[in-house]
Amino acid sequence: MFKFFLVKLAQLVPTFIGVTIVAFAFIRLLPGDPILLMAGERGISAERYAELKAQMGFDRSLVAQYFDFLKGLLHGDLGNSLVTHSPVMDEFMSRFPATLELSLFALAFAVIIGLPAGVLAAVKRGKTLDHTVMGVSLTGYSMPIFWWGLLLIMLFSSTLGWTPVSGRISFLYFIDSVTGFMTIDSLIAGDWGAFLSALHHLVLPAIVLGTIPLAVIARQTRSSMLEVLGEDYVRTARAKGLSNFRVIMVHTLRNALISVVTVIGLQVGLLLAGAILTETIFSWPGIGKWMIDAISRRDYPSVQGGLVLIAFIVMIVNLLVDIAYGVINPRIRH
Amino acid sequence: MALLDIEGLSVRFQTSSGLFAAVEGVNINVDRGEVWSIVGESGSGKSVSMLATMGLLPWTAQVTADKMAFDGQDLQQLSSRQRRRIVGGEMSMIFQEPMSSLNPCFTVGTQIDEMIKQHLGGSRKERHERALDLLAQVGIPDPARRIKAYPHQLSGGMSQRVMIAMAISCNPRLLIADEPTTALDVTIQAQILELLLRLQEDTGMALILITHDMGVVAETAKHVVVQYAGRQVEKQDVKSLFANPRHPYTEALLSALPERAGDQDRLPTIPGVVPGQHDRPTGCLFNPRCRYATEHCREVEPVAAPDDPARTLCHYPLEDGISPSPAAAGVARDNPQSSPHREVRP
Structure with missing residues (x-):
């Protein structure tokens, strides 16, 4: 198992190098120039432009710039934002908990509803329940996040007034940041009202962000369950005189989970991508919104640093998924 | 019980x-x-x-x-x-x-x-x-x-x-x-x-x-x-089944045993395959592959005779290895060469 882990870890290295190249190149391929954008409509003199360019290091060759970036990266230094001049790492870390909290709630929503829905659909194959679950999940999957978010805001926030429109917590509460998770911090502070407020703010964005993963998980669970239900060992389990519940939940689901876990792992990348839209709609102060701002300002260090960090997180999650595989599937472990 | x-x-x-x-x-x-x-x-x-x-x-x-x-x-x-x-x-x-x-x-x-x-x-x-x-x-x-x-x-x-x-x-x-x-x-x-x-x-x-x-x-x-093809064609105790198969299908299965093939160069086979869902014949399901089959077999589905302990599903159950079927006249059991289904090289 330990060797399995090391091999998987080693496989991450080339991927990570590739990511740094893409992140570095991506922002530079976009038309526009951070210095000109900073200067605004009045423009800037040629001398001042050259001076700033040298100061920011953009006068050097791209290769040299890339290796500077790589060198900094190895020291854990992603450079400073061109706009705020504070370290990119700090900027990222101060916003990341918000995104993580949102993504975890979205994923929990997707798994808690998607998995049982998929199992039920498979067990009731061809019945009304199956068609309903699959129809709803196809609708959810096809729903553009932007539109779906706005629909929910219109219904629950404007018309019904059940949830707030934006932000993470009501302005009435001030909570010390310990974990960066509003829900947990408010519980640590023992402030029940703040916790409910944080939860209220979280519900809609988590549903919006979790809808597509929910649909994917439900469909994958259903097809994987159907496949496993036809296996010989499921017939053996029935031949043992086990209850239907045990046959489904132990013998079938355990095997079906192997492919479902892969899909859940893949959703994490999608969640972080989806977070950019969701955070923009709900003014959620996470890295999605921060990245959008950084791109529009051509803040090179923030964009490349942010991309590398997000990619790194996705890679770590995939590593965890691979390990989860080994735990679920003895054929990989041994 | x-x-x-x-x-x-x-x-x-x-x-x-x-x-x-x-x-x-x-x-x-x-x-x-x-x-x-x-x-x-x-x-x-x-x-x-x-x-x-x-x-x-x-x-x-x-x-x-x-x-x-x-x-x-x-x-x-x-x-x-x-x-x-x-x-x-x-x-x-x-x-x-x-x-x-x-x-x-x-x-x-x-x-x-x-x-x-x-x-x-x-x-x-x-x-x-x-x-x-x-x-x-x-x-x-x-x-x-x-x-x-x-x-x-x-x-x-x-x-x-x-x-x-x-x-x-x-x-x-x-x-x-x-x-x-x-x-x-x-x-x-x-x-x-x-x-x-x-x-x-x-x-x-x-x-x-x-x-x-x-x-x-x-x-x-x-x-x-x-x-055969979902139907029970015969039921006997093992000794009488091997000595006196009642159904032509059983007889054909037994003659396909290498031990029973004697000194023939090729093992006898039953031509054709078991009919599936879409190619079921009329009459007896075994008739296309049966060497004793008659027009009657091709038209009428057989039922087991009530007094037959083996419940043979055949119009002409074999008696002591001999088929009473009119089609059996040209098929001698002990002379495989004469069987149209058996391919035996001299």
């Missing part, structure tokens, strides 16, 4: 082109401690009829029977909970593909333990001891180590032994073995059959062996049911 008493068992599947009768009119009555065999080619409905008995068919299957009783209990009247107490406990089954019949996610020990826990109960330690005993009983070396193994770490023969250990773990009174040796290589086949027969003798349970190997039938069974 027979242990397993089945009369007129039928299994129909709802398909896109209508109802398909995979099994029709199967009768079997196994007494305590008896060894039965069900033979027939692939597609004869042997497995389906036994899966129906165990209640293991998918919900698309419609199982009906005039009588379907285990030890006096009507299996059709039992609730699914009551039936599960019999299935696995008193009546258990092993399958064709041992490698895929064990759940890859659980150890051998867990899978045996689960069955004992379901039917016999007992403390964890007692169950563990029993599982070890069972593994030793089915001839698995080093049970203490194997009990922790996962199915992918076992060979096919080992897996089948584990399946057998599991099937006998709750002292069943009837064991159904569905072609238990088909997926194994020849040397292992003999060992597994020997094991099954030894266990049958030791425990006194009844055994139903599904096979398409007449040689296995001769060595193991006391009673034989011959099935």
Whole structure:
């Protein structure tokens, strides 16, 4: 198992190098120039432009710039934002908990509803329940996040007034940041009202962000369950005189989970991508919104640093998924 | 009272082109401690009829029977909970593909333990001891180590032994073995059959062996049911079946045995294949392949004569190896050269 882990870890290295190249190149391929954008409509003199360019290091060759970036990266230094001049790492870390909290709630929503829905659909194959679950999940999957978010805001926030429109917590509460998770911090502070407020703010964005993963998980669970239900060992389990519940939940689901876990792992990348839209709609102060701002300002260090960090997180999650595989599937472990 | 008493068992599947009768009119009555065999080619409905008995068919299957009783209990009247107490406990089954019949996610020990826990109960330690005993009983070396193994770490023969250990773990009174040796290589086949027969003798349970190997039938069974295309065509005790087959299909199966082929260069075969759902002939289902078939056979479906103990499903059951069929005139049993189906080089 330990060797399995090391091999998987080693496989991450080339991927990570590739990511740094893409992140570095991506922002530079976009038309526009951070210095000109900073200067605004009045423009800037040629001398001042050259001076700033040298100061920011953009006068050097791209290769040299890339290796500077790589060198900094190895020291854990992603450079400073061109706009705020504070370290990119700090900027990222101060916003990341918000995104993580949102993504975890979205994923929990997707798994808690998607998995049982998929199992039920498979067990009731061809019945009304199956068609309903699959129809709803196809609708959810096809729903553009932007539109779906706005629909929910219109219904629950404007018309019904059940949830707030934006932000993470009501302005009435001030909570010390310990974990960066509003829900947990408010519980640590023992402030029940703040916790409910944080939860209220979280519900809609988590549903919006979790809808597509929910649909994917439900469909994958259903097809994987159907496949496993036809296996010989499921017939053996029935031949043992086990209850239907045990046959489904132990013998079938355990095997079906192997492919479902892969899909859940893949959703994490999608969640972080989806977070950019969701955070923009709900003014959620996470890295999605921060990245959008950084791109529009051509803040090179923030964009490349942010991309590398997000990619790194996705890679770590995939590593965890691979390990989860080994735990679920003895054929990989041994 | 027979242990397993089945009369007129039928299994129909709802398909896109209508109802398909995979099994029709199967009768079997196994007494305590008896060894039965069900033979027939692939597609004869042997497995389906036994899966129906165990209640293991998918919900698309419609199982009906005039009588379907285990030890006096009507299996059709039992609730699914009551039936599960019999299935696995008193009546258990092993399958064709041992490698895929064990759940890859659980150890051998867990899978045996689960069955004992379901039917016999007992403390964890007692169950563990029993599982070890069972593994030793089915001839698995080093049970203490194997009990922790996962199915992918076992060979096919080992897996089948584990399946057998599991099937006998709750002292069943009837064991159904569905072609238990088909997926194994020849040397292992003999060992597994020997094991099954030894266990049958030791425990006194009844055994139903599904096979398409007449040689296995001769060595193991006391009673034989011959099935063809879902119909039971003949039922006899093994000695009279081999001496005096009543149905032309049985006769053809027997003459395909290498031991009976004598000094012919080529083994006799039965031309054609078992008809499937879409190519069922009219009249007797065996008529396109039967060398005694007449116009009558091609038009009218045969029924078993009420006074025939073998319940032969044939218009012209063989008597002492001779067919009374008018078509048999030109077919002499002892002269294979004259048979239109037999290709024998001089």
